[in-house]
Amino acid sequence: MKAIVQDEYGPSHTLSLGEVPTPRPGPGQVLIRVHAAGVDYGVWHIMTGLPLVGRLGFGLRRPRNRVPGMDLAGVVESVGAKVTDLRPGDEVYGAGTGTYAEYALARPGKLARKPANLSFAEAAAVPVSGVTALQVVGQVTAGERVLVIGAGGGVGSFATQLAAAGGADVTGVCSTAKVDLVRSLGARTVIDYTREPLTGTYDVIHDIAGNRPLRQLRGLLTERGRLVLIGAEGGGRWFGGLNRMLAARLTGPFTRQRLDAPISLTRTADLDTLRDLIEAGTLRPSVGRTYPLAEAPKAVADLEAGNAPGKLVVTVG
Structure with missing residues (x-):
C-alpha cells in the first residue's frame, strides 16, 4: 500500500511517499481504509x-513507527476476532496508528461512527483536536470570561466554539490571517497578537x-481563575514546553489560581459526544486546507509555519 514513511528524525523533507505492507489487525484491532487524516503537532513532535x-x-x-499520523476518518475494512461492535463497511472516525497511508490500524475504543453531516476530510479534522478541546473546556460556565490563545488552530477552533456554546464571553488570540475565522467561531473579541498585546482579566x-x-499568563487571571496549558511547544531541545507545564503543576498547590496541564486521550465516549454536537449544528470543524x-510533508511544514487557519487534513485515494 502507499504510505508516508520516515526513517530518521528531522524536518518535513524526511517524510516521503513509499510502499509498505498492508497491516493486519490483531484480535482486538480494526483495519481502516483511510479516506482522510488530520495534521497535528503530535505528528510534528514525532517527525x-x-x-x-x-x-x-x-x-x-x-521513529518507532515508520508511518506517521493519528487522526483518521474512513471505512472499516476488517476486524479482529475479539471486535464485536464494528463491522466491515462502517464509516468511522477517531485515532489510529500510521494514518498517513491507504490503510491503518486502530483500537475500537478510539473509534466512533462518523458524523453523518461531515465529509471524510471534515471528520478527520475532529478526533484529536476536538477531544482535547472537549476535555479541557468542559468546566467553562455561562458568563465566564475566557481567553483562548491559539484560537485559530486545530484545538483552538474547537475550544472557542465549545466555550461560546457554553455561554462564556470568549476572547480569541490569533494571527492576522485567522481573525475572521476566530470571530466566526463565536469569539466576542479577537486579539491579533502580531499587532496588539494581551490585555484584560x-x-x-x-x-x-x-x-x-x-x-x-497568571497576571491575566482573576484571583481564583483557571489556567489550562495545552501542548508543549517552545522551550529547549531537551524538554521543550514540558518545563512550563511542570512549573504549573508545582506552583498550583501554592496559589488560589488553578493551574492545569492536562493530558488528553481519544475515547469513543468523547467522539460520540462530539458527533452529537456536530450533527446538532453546535460544533463544526474548520478545515483550513x-x-x-503525497503532499503530507508540505502539510506538516505548513502546520509548523502556522499560517493556515483551522485544521489541516491529508486526503487519501
Missing part, C-alpha cells in the same frame, strides 16, 4: 524527535501550544 525526552516513547534513534485562560511565560497523500 522531529523533539523535545528529545520524547524519544523515550517515539524511539531513541529513529479572565476567569479562564486556555493557552494552546503557546510559549508565553507562566507569570505573564487539504493535501493529497
Whole structure:
C-alpha cells in the first residue's frame, strides 16, 4: 500500500511517499481504509524527535513507527476476532496508528461512527483536536470570561466554539490571517497578537501550544481563575514546553489560581459526544486546507509555519 514513511528524525523533507505492507489487525484491532487524516503537532513532535525526552516513547534513534499520523476518518475494512461492535463497511472516525497511508490500524475504543453531516476530510479534522478541546473546556460556565490563545488552530477552533456554546464571553488570540475565522467561531473579541498585546482579566485562560511565560499568563487571571496549558511547544531541545507545564503543576498547590496541564486521550465516549454536537449544528470543524497523500510533508511544514487557519487534513485515494 502507499504510505508516508520516515526513517530518521528531522524536518518535513524526511517524510516521503513509499510502499509498505498492508497491516493486519490483531484480535482486538480494526483495519481502516483511510479516506482522510488530520495534521497535528503530535505528528510534528514525532517527525522531529523533539523535545528529545520524547524519544523515550517515539524511539531513541529513529521513529518507532515508520508511518506517521493519528487522526483518521474512513471505512472499516476488517476486524479482529475479539471486535464485536464494528463491522466491515462502517464509516468511522477517531485515532489510529500510521494514518498517513491507504490503510491503518486502530483500537475500537478510539473509534466512533462518523458524523453523518461531515465529509471524510471534515471528520478527520475532529478526533484529536476536538477531544482535547472537549476535555479541557468542559468546566467553562455561562458568563465566564475566557481567553483562548491559539484560537485559530486545530484545538483552538474547537475550544472557542465549545466555550461560546457554553455561554462564556470568549476572547480569541490569533494571527492576522485567522481573525475572521476566530470571530466566526463565536469569539466576542479577537486579539491579533502580531499587532496588539494581551490585555484584560479572565476567569479562564486556555493557552494552546503557546510559549508565553507562566507569570505573564497568571497576571491575566482573576484571583481564583483557571489556567489550562495545552501542548508543549517552545522551550529547549531537551524538554521543550514540558518545563512550563511542570512549573504549573508545582506552583498550583501554592496559589488560589488553578493551574492545569492536562493530558488528553481519544475515547469513543468523547467522539460520540462530539458527533452529537456536530450533527446538532453546535460544533463544526474548520478545515483550513487539504493535501493529497503525497503532499503530507508540505502539510506538516505548513502546520509548523502556522499560517493556515483551522485544521489541516491529508486526503487519501
